[in-house]
Amino acid sequence: xxxxxxxxxxxxxxxxxxxxxxxxxxxxxxxxxxxxxxxxxxxxxxxxxxxxxxxxxxxxxxxxxxxxxxxxxxxxxxxxxxxxxxxxxxxxxxxxxxxxxxxxxxxxxxxxxxxxxxxxxxxxxxxxxxxxxxxxxxxxxxxxxxxxxxxxxxxxxxxxxxxxxxxxxxxxxxxxxxxxxxxxxxxxxxxxxxxx
Amino acid sequence: xxxxxxxxxxxxxxxxxxxxxxxxxxxxxxxxxxxxxxxxxxxxxxxxxxxxxxxxxxxxxxxxxxxxxxxxxxxxxxxxxxxxxxxxxxxxxxxxxxxxxxxxxxxxxxxxxxxxxxxxxxxxxxxxxxxxxxxxxxxxxxxxxxxxxxxxxxxxxxxxxxxxxxxxxxxxxxxxxxxxxxxxxxxxxxxxxxxxxxxxxxxxxxxxxxxxxxxxxxxxxxxxxxxxxxxxxxxxxxxxxxx
Numbered sequence: 001x002x003x004x005x006x007x008x009x010x011x012x013x014x015x016x017x018x019x020x021x022x023x024x025x026x027x028x029x030x031x032x033x034x035x036x037x038x039x040x041x042x043x044x045x046x047x048x049x050x051x052x053x054x055x056x057x058x059x060x061x062x063x064x065x066x067x068x069x070x071x072x073x074x075x076x077x078x079x080x081x082x083x084x085x086x087x088x089x090x091x092x093x094x095x096x097x098x099x100x101x102x103x104x105x106x107x108x109x110x111x112x113x114x115x116x117x118x119x120x121x122x123x124x125x126x127x128x129x130x131x132x133x134x135x136x137x138x139x140x141x142x143x144x145x146x147x148x149x150x151x152x153x154x155x156x157x158x159x160x161x162x163x164x165x166x167x168x169x170x171x172x173x174x175x176x177x178x179x180x181x182x183x184x185x186x187x188x189x190x191x192x193x194x195x196x
Numbered sequence: 197x198x199x200x201x202x203x204x205x206x207x208x209x210x211x212x213x214x215x216x217x218x219x220x221x222x223x224x225x226x227x228x229x230x231x232x233x234x235x236x237x238x239x240x241x242x243x244x245x246x247x248x249x250x251x252x253x254x255x256x257x258x259x260x261x262x263x264x265x266x267x268x269x270x271x272x273x274x275x276x277x278x279x280x281x282x283x284x285x286x287x288x289x290x291x292x293x294x295x296x297x298x299x300x301x302x303x304x305x306x307x308x309x310x311x312x313x314x315x316x317x318x319x320x321x322x323x324x325x326x327x328x329x330x331x332x333x334x335x336x337x338x339x340x341x342x343x344x345x346x347x348x349x350x351x352x353x354x355x356x357x358x359x360x361x362x363x364x365x366x367x368x369x370x371x372x373x374x375x376x377x378x379x380x381x382x383x384x385x386x387x388x389x390x391x392x393x394x395x396x397x398x399x400x401x402x403x404x405x406x407x408x409x410x411x412x413x414x415x416x417x418x419x420x421x422x423x424x425x426x427x428x429x430x431x432x433x434x435x436x437x438x439x
Contacts, residue, residue: 006232010225018219023211035220036228043235109210116207135208163204170203 004046010039013055016137017062023136024066024117025073034069038062053146056139060147063132067120074121119169127162130155 014035021034038061042054051057120128129148133139139147145155220228 006236007229010229010232014220014225014228019216022216022219023214026214028217032220032224035224036231039228039232040235043232047236109206109213112203112207113211113214116204116211119207136212166207167204170207174203 004051006039006043009042009054013058016055017058020059020062020132020137021066024063024120024132025069026114026117030066030069030073034062034065037065041065053143056143056147059137059139060129060133063129063137064125067125067128067132070117070121074118115170115173116166119166119173122169123162123165126150127158127165130158131162131166134159 017035017038018031021038022028022031025031025034038058041061042051042058045051045057045061120131123131126148130144133144133147134141141152141155141159145152148155150158
């Protein structure tokens with residue numbers, strides 16, 4: 001069995017796991033659970049086989065766990081009236097010091113991020129992992145392919161399909177929101193918005 | 197489409213630039229290490245060790261095993277029988293040992309037998325050859341005669357044709373000569389008739405002139421001193437003039 005000092009591993013690569021999980025989950029509690037599950041899963045893998053690249057493995061595991069938790073959260077969040085719910089928990093918002101001086105823009109970015117999280121939950125697992133590893137963790141195609149045990153071309157195909165699916169989901173969400181806003185407004189309000 | 201791309205890019209950028217609090221917290225690290233220590237000390241879960249291919253499960257029925265065993269037994273019996281069989285004699289040695297005696301025993305009787313057969317059949321063979329020769333010669337003569345008859349007939353036909361041609365030519369010449377003779381005869385006859393007429397006319401004129409001369413002569417008055425021809429009577433003169 002490979003000799004590994006897990007204290008060093010956790011301290012050295014813990015921030016990567018933390019950032020990866022928090023970026024996808026967006027709150028402390030879920031990120032903490034994901035953090036622990038990621039390392040436990042890494043230990044199980046380490047006991048079965050030799051690990052050559054711990055950062056990549058931990059990034060993949062954290063991404064996979066985070067996506068799983070996003071799915072669970074999406075399932076729990078499906079209320080009868082539906083709709084998108086932005087994370088507005090005051091404790092989480094206060095936990096992150098904002099560097100953006102423009103609150104509306106920050107709110108819009110948070111809304112977009114939450115919408116993308118919701119869209120990611122609707123992707124196939126492999127596509128979602130490839131998308132997150134590529135665009136959120138900045139991994140190369142070859143590293144992604146090595147971590148997922150697929151070919152580089154397959155990783156590219158998965159990424160392409162994931163992007164296409166995400167575009168469609170974001171567009172449909174955007175159109176639904178626009179229609180919902182029009183239905184909820186009176187013609188006078190629409191005219192006034194157009195004038196503004 | 198550009199809006200969709202921008203939307204995806206913006207969403208990705210927003211998600212990637214999400215503000216992440218510094219972490220992990222020390223208490224989370226401690227809890228994680230404790231959990232990892234428990235997980236490391238925990239005995240490994242038994243895993244299924246696949247021999248060669250993890251997805252292939254070989255389920256062999258019993259009848260296949262029995263069939264394989266039967267095949268193995270049959271093959272083993274065949275090999276044992278094949279190996280335990282006596283070694284076959286070498287063909288070359290056998291041939292070298294047997295060939296001289298066989299040649300000696302076979303060639304001499306066969307030679308004598310062939311000589312007897314040939315002697316008995318010599319006369320018959322000779323007659324047969326003579327008959328064949330005659331038959332062939334007859335056939336050859338018939339062919340020659342046939343060929344010569346055909347050539348002779350051809351020559352005769354050509355000769356008859358040439359004779360006919362000569363006769364026709366001769367007849368044409370003869371007809372032309374007869375026609376020429378007839379035309380000459382007619383022309384001579386016409387010339388002769390013309391000559392006779394001319395002669396007659398000339399004779400008539402001459403007789404008329406003679407008559408006139410005679411009449412003039414008769415009418416001539418003889419001078420007195422002249423005596424008339426006593427030898428000529430007036431009757432005789434009239435007769436002559438009548439003639």
